[in-house]
Amino acid sequence: MKEIFVNLKRFDVPRSKGGVCPRDNAKRWIEEVISESMKLGIGSLDNVNVVYMVPEALIIPAQEKLEEYPQSMRANLKIGCQSVFRNNIRVGENFGAFTANMPAASAYQMGCRWTIIGHSEERRDKQEIIGAFQHDWNQLDDSRERCAIAVDNLINREVLSALEQGMDVLLCIGETAEERGEGGFEEQQIRTQNVLYGQLKRGLRGGIDYLPNRKIVIGYEPIWAIGPGKKPPGREYIAQVSKFIKDTVKEIYGFEVSVVYGGGLKEENAAMISSIETIDGGLIALTRFVGEIGFYVEDLKIIISKYVK
Template sequence: MKHIYLNLKRFDIPKEAGGVNALAPIREWGAKIIRDTQDALREYNREDVEFAMYFPEAHLIPALEALGENSPIQVGCQGVFRADTECGGNFGAFTTGRTANAMRALGCESVLIGHCEERRDKSGIMRELMHSAGTPEIPEDAVRKAVNRILNQEIREAVRAGMKVLYCIGESAEEQPVWRDVLKEQLETGLAGVERSEITIAYEPIWAIGPGKTPPDQAYMEKIGAYVKEVTGGMDVVYGGGLKKENAKLLAGVPSMDGGLIALTRFSGEIGFYPEEYLEIIRLYMDGVEKDKKY
């Protein structure tokens, strides 16, 4: 099965406030994305490909309400807290915490955990804590290990609540010389003690994300996908560095990759996310997959 994920980040912010949203008024934005895509996605066989969209929390209810009967779209959230409610225990004392039980009760089927932006945030908090405490600078490997342990707690809560998980891993430019060790630790620690049947891995080449940087080629993607499958015993892995028009056909030809993660659909001019371009990316990718099957 192929997996197409969509991380909508904070693409809802209007342009006049520094964002990239020219699609709809912010209160209507989440529902419009669902309405403008779900009928077109029905043409794909659910046994061949699944679609999940990760919305900022404010848009979850409008997005869920816009789902039609038997919609092919799974609505997901962009993270969960590392602890949760339990019968006879904590009944909800988690101010600002987006708990897995709350998200599942709302109707979310999936969650994005470990995105490089989340990892960066958690690492920054740890460094600031050490700086404020006046302690010597904490080694980067210790920060990485602590972040992986926290992410493992989040994954555990999501799985316990009955949610699917897209777990992101990846190495920075500084970590590239030891990329195998970095990815292996992220996988082994993040997935420790977790039922893996509803988890997919997303590989983010952090070293290649950003203006002016060279994305990985097909051979590199194949190498990473094969390594992740080797370490995890064959778990599905998707390319999290950005599935777009420019690389959709290339990615479709990578045997060890099982899909991709889309974010922005337009990177120049009127930068932003546009549903018709999202659908075009999917068409290009799936056409490439079908073509690859024939050869």
């Protein structure tokens, strides 16, 4: 089964306010996205699971619109959220004093059965918080490594919170340009593997206790290659890294894991990504990068078609 994840980021903000939502009414837009997805058969593709990771305000309208359709049309389409808080609501404990944070229990109540955790944007946010607290961390020799460890530990708590709640997890990992460093491919590969090994070892700690009842998928994000004007990695690079991820998880925790390409699955690279045996799907955000950039369901269908072909 192939796994396709769609991260709709802050698509609750319309273009008139600086966002990418084509409608001023984001609720109506997400309802149209779901309806169009049903019309194009996104929820009933053979051997392809699709998950829309949506902002908090759009979870309920997306879920309600999806449930208007028969199970046969929506069996392989799920609604997920964009991370969960590291602490959760539990009977006899914290009843919900998590202002400004969304615990897994809240997401689950709204219908989410998937969450994306550790996305590069979330990691950057946590790094900035730690850096603000320890304002001179850039001047310390081992400060960046200690910051990375702290971020991984926080992300691990989010992973466990989601799994305990009964949610499946897309855990994103990846190296920055600074972590990858200069030099040739082999030299960069060693540094990259060291970074990813640490993220996997710390991020997945305790996760095996929830398998096989829950699902964990790893999203590989080459952070240095994401963004306008950046050169994406080639087939050999992605193949070697994704194999390393699978082998590492097997070595440390003893279970097989699916790996999806998180550097942006697009129409241009879908065929190349699908040819890599150690890649099991992809992560998509925008589907159109020229003209009126944004997410379009018809483009998603083309990307998936090129990938499975």
